[in-house]
Amino acid sequence: MSFSIANLFSQHFEKKFDLHEQHLNNQMVRVLRTIGYDRDYKRAIGQYLYDEKDNEYLDLLSGFGVFAIGRNHPTVVSALQETLTLELPNLVQMDVSLLSGLLAEKILQTTPDNLSKMFFCNSGTESVEAAIKFSRYVTKREKIVFCEHGYHGLTMGSLSLNGEQIFREGFGPLLPGCHAVPFNDLEALEKALSNKDVAAFIVEPVQGKGVNVPDGNYLPEVERLCKKYGTLFVADEVQTGLGRTGKFWAIDHWGVQPDMICMAKALSGGFVPVGAVAMTSKIMDTVFNRMDRAVVHGSTFSKNNMAMAAGLATLQVMEDEKLVENSAKVGEDIINSINAMASNYEFLKEARGKGMMIAIEFQSPKSLSLKAAWAMLEAANKGLFCQMITIPLFKEYRILTQVAGHGMNVVKLLPPLNLTQKDRDWIVNSFDQAIADTHQVPGSIWDLGKNLASHAMKNKKK
Template sequence: MSFSIAELFAQHSTDKFDLHEQHLNNQMVRMLKTIGYDRHYKRAVGQYLYDQEGTEYLDLLSGFGVFAIGRNHPTVISALTETLTLELPNLVQMDVSILSGLLAKEILKTTPDNLDKMFFCNSGTESVEAAIKFARYTTKREKIVFCEHGYHGLTMGALSLNGEEIFREGFGPLLPACSAVPFNDLEALEKALSNKDVAAFVVEPIQGKGVNLPDDNYLPEVERLCKKYGTLFVADEVQTGLGRTGAFWAIDHWNVKPDMICMAKALSGGFVPVGAVAMTHKIMDSVFNRMDRAIVHGSTFSKNNMAMAAGLATLRVMEDEKLVENSMKVGTDIIDSLNAMTGKYEFLKEARGKGMMIAIEFQSPKSLKLKAAWAMLEAANKGLFCQMVTIPLFKEHHILTQVAGHGMNVVKLLPPLNLTQKDRDTIVTSFDKAIADTHQIPGSIWDLGKNLAGHALKGKKGN
């Protein structure tokens, strides 16, 4: 009997919500149906998704940055197909692989010159777990410092460095000796490091939740302070890396040299999970310091041939298509064009970001009628206003976006890096229309707002 994924997909193309309600996270299905995101997607190419009716959607989330080169890129598909048909030895125990060595070599060409060793794993959170372990072993210190509102993953070690309480709540006790300092606060950081007992400071160069940018002197001073107090500087570039911010690594904007870089997401090409940590020779040699410690930390599937081939092909696509440069050019244009609207829309505070890591933040207006409407939404659930932008963007303009984080009035864009000028025009025009509609009171968009507020208040009563 033949087995066909295509046949399974065709047979169950409209069953996915029922399947998830029965066997997976039914709250996810409930949420999608409530806000009208319950679409049946049939195909995906580049920056676009297509539903069963053939409607095209511009995906400005790219799987939270996974599809930096776009979905189903033919170069990566070709590399994976070739890898499958070559009958290569894969995950041979008591051996090392060619493709992992080649991928390590290619990645290290892009990193600061103090980093010359790689460790591979399966995801961003695994890369953070590895960085915690390596930092503790190398420094013989226990403490880890991270930033408030930071995000580093959801496994127990990475979760211990998560600055958002909603992710931590109910999962404790977490790792001991982990403490937070405010992002962009050098005085607080120095105070935390000054006892010379901190193994590592783990920080996103640009915070993903809210797209919070550092002051220009922040990361250079972080590097200096870490060296001064013997703390390892770990840059979490799981989201910001591989061209997302218009530089290959976000740290490149500030010319700093961390001791470790955590990476994942875009390195996969959108096909096979792959994460990694780039590090100094000293850290690698400290952890793997004897032959009997050669396997003291690892991950079963981490260096599998498919993941390594996907990584190699992704790097080639980024270079050939000049996606880093395109990220900076088109992303900057989008940010500037959205900021040009602040003068005519009271709700619009600013657009910010670097490259194609973009936040659009909204604020309480000055006009009494608008201010009262804003207050109604905020009383129901902080950050609810953004749904009045993202839902119309999706339903009317077929653009997929999301709120940047819990309790934030910020819409976040993490589009594929291959956006065209046409895509840029669509984004700017659609945001202009969606934001303009929020200033019409009464209006259909505020009927949606009242409906959302009602759902939010019911949810609070249910808890």
């Protein structure tokens, strides 16, 4: 019998969670089962997931931003199928590939004019690793500055720039010379750069953990300070890039010109991992400055034909379907619609973000009964209230969301950029009802809250 993925999928469909418990991360299975997210999805199209009963779910996580053009887009599928059948030379290591050249050219048409070179790799964290190495080599400096609560990946170099302690704990010692400053704090940044010994300042234009948007003058001043002190300005657009914030690059909101842009996630079309760094010619020409240095940094699978084809097809879809414009329009509508609810709900603080990168933040209420209920959850585990939003959204309204980070009362939306008016209404109405339910104390939703608090307290004692 011939080998068939379809047969494997159908024969073993019900073993998914068991296999992960036996051979992979069983704690992830425990999490999913505890909060009721253990669904058996059979297919996915665009912004929708479908379970074995053909129930439709609206995916507002998009694989942490990977599926910006939606899942299983036919244009990307067709491009990959065609690439597989052409018998192209691939990864000929004593050669250069045509598709990587074409993708580099296409990407650089979207970046600021000062960027003219591309380096390809396999993921966002690899793009950050490259930026660290290139910055150190070009400047002959060791130090790297990053922001508190920032997220740049989980390999050792990028982990050294991770502003969340939970990711760093137990993995040290990390890369020396890495120093954090508060996000959106120009005084702290200038103090960190003033000794002229910092190779690079690496920053997310909009922070992913919490969806923190900077003040209007922050990034322009970052650019000025980096030039003043000879530090390279690196924009980590792994999550914010390719239309996520309603501009092709998030830096476009502020008109700045970094020395490097790190990218990945959406560039893959959701199929083949691909990462990249756009940079100035000075950086590229300094790192690869002699023929014997042509291979001083690279990656075996980078520039592979499937990844490059996926990237080219993804950019074409974004252009043809005007997804950047749709991200700006529908995202703003969602933010404004949820903010319009704030006067009705004590728990709701605000919605914020740019484009389809949205945070919905909750706060301690003023009413005594609500305040007591809030305090009960916070005492058990800071940020637990958000689970009383995300779990009902999933179970009752079939909307997949997440908490924006550890210990914060923020729900994060990172949907595909092709949301429709129907999706917008689905989101706004579901949030309205889910938030309204939390204001009924006592009520059935607070039975869930007590169970969550009980689980959290038990985990603290372990």
